[in-house]
Amino acid sequence: MLENVSKALKGALLTCVAVGVAGSGFAQSLEEVKTQRGLTDKDILAAAKTYTPSGMKDEYYVFSSGGQAGQVIVYGVPSMRILKYIGVFTPEPWQGWGFDKHSKDILAQGKIRGKEITWGDTHHPGLSETKGDYDGQYLFINDKANPRVAVIDLKTFETTQIVVNPIFKSEHGSTIVTPNTEYVIEVAQYAAPFEDKYVPLEDYNDKYRGGVTYWKFDRKKGKIDIKRSFTVELPPYMQDVTDAGKGPSYGWSFTNTVNSERYQGGFGNGNVPEFSKRLPNEAGMSAKDTDYMTIVNWKAAEKLFQQGKYKKINDHAVISMDDMVKANALFLVPEPKSPHGNDVSPDGTHIIVAGKLDTHASVYSWTKMKNMIDSKDFASTDPYGLPILDLKRSLARQVNLGLGPLHTQYGKGDSVYTSLYVESSIVHWNYKTGKVLEKMPINYNVGHLVTAEGDTVDPDGKYLISLNKLAIDRFLGVGPLHPQNHQLIDIKKGQPMQLLYDMPLPLGEPHYAQMIKADKLKPIVRYKKKSFKHRVRPGREKVVRNGNNVTIYSTAIRSHYSPEVIKVKVGDKITWHMSNVERAQDQTHGFTVDGLNIHGSLEPGETSTFEFVVDKEGVYPFYCTEFCSALHLEMTGYLLVEP
Amino acid sequence: MKSIFTKVVLTIGLASLVMSGSAMAYTKADYEKKVKTNEFYVGVVAAVINGLCPKLVVDASVCNPKDPVGTAVGIQNVMLHGEEDIDDVDEDLIEQSVHNIDAAFQFYDAVEQFKGFLGQKADNAKYAAAGDWKNATIGEEQAWQYIVKTASRSAFAADMLGDTKTSKMIRDLAADY
Numbered sequence: 001m002l003e004n005v006s007k008a009l010k011g012a013l014l015t016c017v018a019v020g021v022a023g024s025g026f027a028q029s030l031e032e033v034k035t036q037r038g039l040t041d042k043d044i045l046a047a048a049k050t051y052t053p054s055g056m057k058d059e060y061y062v063f064s065s066g067g068q069a070g071q072v073i074v075y076g077v078p079s080m081r082i083l084k085y086i087g088v089f090t091p092e093p094w095q096g097w098g099f100d101k102h103s104k105d106i107l108a109q110g111k112i113r114g115k116e117i118t119w120g121d122t123h124h125p126g127l128s129e130t131k132g133d134y135d136g137q138y139l140f141i142n143d144k145a146n147p148r149v150a151v152i153d154l155k156t157f158e159t160t161q162i163v164v165n166p167i168f169k170s171e172h173g174s175t176i177v178t179p180n181t182e183y184v185i186e187v188a189q190y191a192a193p194f195e196d197k198y199v200p201l202e203d204y205n206d207k208y209r210g211g212v213t214y215w216k217f218d219r220k221k222g223k224i225d226i227k228r229s230f231t232v233e234l235p236p237y238m239q240d241v242t243d244a245g246k247g248p249s250y251g252w253s254f255t256n257t258v259n260s261e262r263y264q265g266g267f268g269n270g271n272v273p274e275f276s277k278r279l280p281n282e283a284g285m286s287a288k289d290t291d292y293m294t295i296v297n298w299k300a301a302e303k304l305f306q307q308g309k310y311k312k313i314n315d316h317a318v319i320s321m322d323d324m325v326k327a328n329a330l331f332l333v334p335e336p337k338s339p340h341g342n343d344v345s346p347d348g349t350h351i352i353v354a355g356k357l358d359t360h361a362s363v364y365s366w367t368k369m370k371n372m373i374d375s376k377d378f379a380s381t382d383p384y385g386l387p388i389l390d391l392k393r394s395l396a397r398q399v400n401l402g403l404g405p406l407h408t409q410y411g412k413g414d415s416v417y418t419s420l421y422v423e424s425s426i427v428h429w430n431y432k433t434g435k436v437l438e439k440m441p442i443n444y445n446v447g448h449l450v451t452a453e454g455d456t457v458d459p460d461g462k463y464l465i466s467l468n469k470l471a472i473d474r475f476l477g478v479g480p481l482h483p484q485n486h487q488l489i490d491i492k493k494g495q496p497m498q499l500l501y502d503m504p505l506p507l508g509e510p511h512y513a514q515m516i517k518a519d520k521l522k523p524i525v526r527y528k529k530k531s532f533k534h535r536v537r538p539g540r541e542k543v544v545r546n547g548n549n550v551t552i553y554s555t556a557i558r559s560h561y562s563p564e565v566i567k568v569k570v571g572d573k574i575t576w577h578m579s580n581v582e583r584a585q586d587q588t589h590g591f592t593v594d595g596l597n598i599h600g601s602l603e604p605g606e607t608s609t610f611e612f613v614v615d616k617e618g619v620y621p622f623y624c625t626e627f628c629s630a631l632h633l634e635m636t637g638y639l640l641v642e643p
Numbered sequence: 644m645k646s647i648f649t650k651v652v653l654t655i656g657l658a659s660l661v662m663s664g665s666a667m668a669y670t671k672a673d674y675e676k677k678v679k680t681n682e683f684y685v686g687v688v689a690a691v692i693n694g695l696c697p698k699l700v701v702d703a704s705v706c707n708p709k710d711p712v713g714t715a716v717g718i719q720n721v722m723l724h725g726e727e728d729i730d731d732v733d734e735d736l737i738e739q740s741v742h743n744i745d746a747a748f749q750f751y752d753a754v755e756q757f758k759g760f761l762g763q764k765a766d767n768a769k770y771a772a773a774g775d776w777k778n779a780t781i782g783e784e785q786a787w788q789y790i791v792k793t794a795s796r797s798a799f800a801a802d803m804l805g806d807t808k809t810s811k812m813i814r815d816l817a818a819d820y
Contacts, residue, residue, distance in 0.1 A: 526748070530730045558756070558792050583729065584752040584796060585745055629795075631788060
């Protein structure tokens with residue numbers, strides 16, 4: 001019978017081949033492929049610039065927010081091959097993130113006022129820096145909806161800490177770092193009372209607040225030091241994107257604001273009649289021609305914190321606006337309304353602001369602003385007493401770019417690239433001369449941009465990725481919810497911008513990204529077994545009972561667990577330590593006990609711990625969920641639960 | 644050409660035909676058949692160890708073609724630098740003593756499987772001496788599992804070293820048998 005089946009398969013295969021030859025034909029040359037697929041020379045060039053043959057590695061890593069997935073997306077450039085989704089604020093089953101004790105404990109750090117949050121809105125990843133250059137050691141990522149910041153160790157590509165902002169109710173323009181990663185900056189978005197209590201909207205101006213939190217990063221420990229962190233109180237404007245000064249502007253940070261009108265809409269028949277006749281927020285919050293860039297001297301704020309000049313709110317240090325103003329450490333300068341981009345130049349001398357509702361990019365001169373600050377030469381003050389610098393005298397120039405400038409990234413030399421959201425274009429211009437060099441259409445509605453090392457003191461140029469909000473007609477349909485589209489563009493100096501590749505991203509809105517030279521990262525391939533407290537050595541496996549607490553010490557190696565049969569009783573509290581005793585690269589074992597919502601990914605050298613109570617008698621198979629070896633199927637065992 | 648994986652798949656297929664390993668009756672002939680298989684495989688693995696050794700370690704004096712077991716353990720010892728636990732050894736130090744650290748770690752794990760093979764074989768001999776053909780036969784099957792994994796990890800090491808000859812020797816294992 002087997003022989004007959006084999007003959008039938010061979011026949012089917014030959015038929016397929018024959019049909020293939022007669023139909024599309026086997027293309028033998030590049031020209032034939034071009035003709036068959038309708039490709040142009042330009043397409044072939046783009047393919048040659050991105051195609052990465054088996055074994056060849058990419059030049060850059062991109063770390064992109066994973067949007068509503070609460071994760072981070074990692075991919076390579078120029079291939080645009082996705083390398084990993086890093087579990088951060090939400091469970092990620094493949095990695096066992098959120099299914100073993102260690103990751104559950106880290107996720108539990110992210111509880112908001114005691115409540116478990118099972119989603120996240122990751123927005124702005126920030127790579128750690130040394131002297132203003134990416135150093136490849138850590139990545140930080142924020143959660144806009146549930147104001148939290150996470151630390152990811154780039155040796156393991158795993159989240160190691162989640163810190164909740166105890167006073168913000170939302171945030172956005174995080175997690176930009178200061179040039180030596182002294183601080184990770186987190187900025188409020190929607191103003192709210194710092195305290196966790198009800199305050200009517202009528203008290204908005206007096207009791208709602210914005211702020212900038214400076215999370216102290218302890219590089220030695222690889223952790224944020226919560227006790228050495230503080231927030232600078234700000235007016236109830238909506239803070240947005242932030243950048244840290246460098247070079248001559250080192251020690252300062254710059255933050256956009258929206259809604260300096262402090263407008264509150266209401267629009268529509270709800271159950272608050274006094275607000276229902278008000279026009280929508282979108283109108284009232286953009287009524288003025290300008291909002292404010294907030295300028296904070298974080299070095300001075302640090303000094304105030306060290307001097308104890310703060311009050312504690314929710315056990316977190318808050319430095320008041322008054323104290324900041326008295327210390328000459330907090331200023332405003334008008335900027336085009338409803339801005340989003342706010343980007344310090346590599347040499348720290350200029351800041352480019354892109355106002356979404358203005359056709360211009362505004363290039364601020366730090367030298368001019370600093371002179372006004374030093375000579376206390378202010379145009380006015382805002383309702384909270386914050387000194388306001390004169391707009392015109394702060395500007396180096398304004399450049400008319402097009403419809404909806406949103407975000408600027410730096411290229412090589414004086415080249416900059418600004419996204420035009422409304423116009424769906426990228427514009428290449430010179431920020432020192434104001435000359436517009438080139439404009440390129442993209443598909444569709446570009447938000448942020450990322451250039452190679454574009455946020456550092458030494459951008460590489462070379463590649464730009466347009467982080468498009470819409471894909472519309474670019475890919476095969478997958479229902480009404482389309483993937484997002486990252487478009488790779490070649491920006492090598494001396495040539496026109498060339499679109500190279502469209503990459504669909506089907507995880508969430510990948511809001512912002514950073515691109516780092518691959519050789520700066522030194523990821524490990526195996527864990528140090530000794531670093532795990534509950535490591536189990538081969539031959540020392542055991543099951544220990546203490547009352548109704550049962551601790552299982554077991555190991556995994558191709559292709560068996562040890563022990564393979566374990567007997568417990570209903571109601572026993574199980575603590576199961578599992579060590580992967582392999583060392584070879586990529587020899588990962590999975591682990592699950594059926595029906596108990598347990599899953600682990602045990603990478604070489606790793607020990608994971610699983611805690612659970614079995615509340616029903618029965619037979620529970622457990623098995624390796626990775627195809628680890630030919631006898632992967634046999635890598636199994638039974639947890640027997642007696643009544 | 645049959646590959647080593649063909650053999651594994653066939654083994655799985657045959658295993659699925661029986662109800663349960665522990666419910667089967669085994670004979671001396673079953674045991675001896677598996678012993679013969681393992682003798683063949685261990686012969687190839689010995690050749691693999693001897694082939695890989697000089698390409699793996701900087702100090703080739705540890706390579707002794709007459710003693711493949713000693714050679715395999717010797718390669719681990721080179722990597723251990725006097726420590727009992729490979730975790731205690733700085734990877735930079737390991738890197739200095741081997742030609743390719745990734746290949747070396749593949750081989751380290753291959754030797755761990757090989758040790759499993761040797762230990763299992765010793766147990767099997769005791770079972771056989773006691774006429775316990777069931778445990779002796781299943782034990783030889785487990786020994787075969789260890790030796791196959793030794794071979795597959797060694798194949799990875801060979802590939803990483805660009806040692807096509809050894810790699811082919813491992814991949815031709817089933818066909819040759």
